[in-house]
Amino acid sequence: MSETVALTVANLHERVEAIFRKAGLNSVQAGAITRVIVAAERDNCKSHGIYRIEGALRTIKAAKVAPDAVPELLAQDAAAIVRVDAKGGFANPAFELGLPALAERARSSGIAALAINNAVHFSALWVEVEALAGEGLAGLAMCPSYATVAPTGGNSPLLGTNPFAFGWPRREQPPYVFDSATSVPARGEIELHRRAGKQLPEGWAIDSDGRPTTDPVAALAGAMLSFGGDKGSAIGTMIELLAGAMIGDLTSPEALDLLGTTTLFPRHGELVIALSPGAFAAGRPGSPFSRAETLFEATVGQGARLPSQRRFSARAKSERDGISLSRQEVAQLDRFLEQGLGAV
Numbered sequence: 398m399s400e401t402v403a404l405t406v407a408n409l410h411e412r413v414e415a416i417f418r419k420a421g422l423n424s425v426q427a428g429a430i431t432r433v434i435v436a437a438e439r440d441n442c443k444s445h446g447i448y449r450i451e452g453a454l455r456t457i458k459a460a461k462v463a464p465d466a467v468p469e470l471l472a473q474d475a476a477a478i479v480r481v482d483a484k485g486g487f488a489n490p491a492f493e494l495g496l497p498a499l500a501e502r503a504r505s506s507g508i509a510a511l512a513i514n515n516a517v518h519f520s521a522l523w524v525e526v527e528a529l530a531g532e533g534l535a536g537l538a539m540c541p542s543y544a545t546v547a548p549t550g551g552n553s554p555l556l557g558t559n560p561f562a563f564g565w566p567r568r569e570q571p572p573y574v575f576d577s578a579t580s581v582p583a584r585g586e587i588e589l590h591r592r593a594g595k596q597l598p599e600g601w602a603i604d605s606d607g608r609p610t611t612d613p614v615a616a617l618a619g620a621m622l623s624f625g626g627d628k629g630s631a632i633g634t635m636i637e638l639l640a641g642a643m644i645g646d647l648t649s650p651e652a653l654d655l656l657g658t659t660t661l662f663p664r665h666g667e668l669v670i671a672l673s674p675g676a677f678a679a680g681r682p683g684s685p686f687s688r689a690e691t692l693f694e695a696t697v698g699q700g701a702r703l704p705s706q707r708r709f710s711a712r713a714k715s716e717r718d719g720i721s722l723s724r725q726e727v728a729q730l731d732r733f734l735e736q737g738l739g740a741v
């Protein structure tokens with residue numbers, strides 16, 4: 398018997414949404430987090446795919462997310478700032494609510510920002526910059542997390558794994574998108590190594606005494622390291638400032654203090670910036686879109702790949718052949734659906 402099962406994207410969506418509805422989420426919350434989880438699984442981004450369902454269920458069971466939250470678009474004085482209060486629900490429905498206003502203001506002013514407050518966050522950010530690229534806009538998205546990363550030169554958790562994503566629209570092709578944690582890998586990768594009984598590559602983490610470790614259990618109890626040493630640490634700090642302090646929401650150490658554990662999903666904010674390349678380039682020589690294509694062609698021409706090319710290939714395969722899941726993964730989905738919050 399085959400070790401894997403192929404589910405259509407629609408079938409996986411139906412199962413995941415049913416799990417979250419059974420767990421008590423309203424349709425706004427369940428719909429939005431199902432879209433982001435299924436998109437990650439479809440694109441073979443395992444660290445933010447169906448593996449995250451268990452954490453979401455635990456967070457719901459612990460009453461650390463508002464299951465019936467309906468995000469609210471707030472009136473703002475500054476025309477370029479759109480603010481959405483997630484009302485203690487997940488960040489994803491708040492982003493979906495804010496997206497049309499963000500895109501409309503970026504088109505009319507050239508630049509606009511969406512500040513999301515009071516959100517529970519666990520997801521990949523590429524989904525959001527890809528949505529902006531779908532509107533013809535370049536985008537930047539970033540958020541803190543909870544303190545799990547030591548600043549370079551330090552020895553204990555302070556920064557979050559603070560993801561940072563960028564998207565650029567392309568006319569005849571999927572957008573140019575990158576999306577990275579500012580730690581070496583995302584924390585989800587360390588947890589996946591632990592579950593698979595695999596050692597970590599060197600340079601990912603230190604143990605609780607500040608010594609380098611390749612043991613995922615020691616790494617989870619210790620601290621993760623920033624990508625690129627002091628450079629990643631500085632970008633992680635920038636994200637704490639812009640998407641934490643500046644938008645009046647929690648930084649990663651504050652988010653950990655509030656939650657008291659890294660086994661549930663943290664509450665904090667998110668900042669998304671949308672830019673209109675056409676507006677910025679107005680009156681200057683050349684089309685920004687054609688010049689971007691020249692750069693991408695030169696990159697690929699050297700044998701390099703563009704970030705997200707792997708994802709788009711995985712997406713095409715999933716849409717053609719179905720999403721390949723292990724039998725254990727399918728059994729776990731069945732268990733979540735049958736037992737609801739009793740399964741975690």
Ligand code: NDP
Pocket residue numbers: 442444445518519520521522523540541542558559560561562574575576577578579581582583584586702703704705706707708709
């Ligand atoms: P990866 O290290 O897997 O990938 C980072 C980026 O680099 C991707 O855009 C990837 O594209 C690209 N890339 C990888 N290899 C190459 C290559 N050879 N050439 C060109 N580009 C390449 O991601 P991370 O582990 O850092 O992060 C995974 C996810 O975790 C992200 O989506 C992030 O948003 C999420 N996250 C969320 C957090 C939260 O608090 N919500 C916290 C931390 C992370 P490709 O995908 O095509 O390989």
Ligand code: PYC
Pocket residue numbers: 444518519520542558578582583584585586
């Ligand atoms: O993978 O680092 C991570 C992460 C933290 C919160 C959500 N994802």
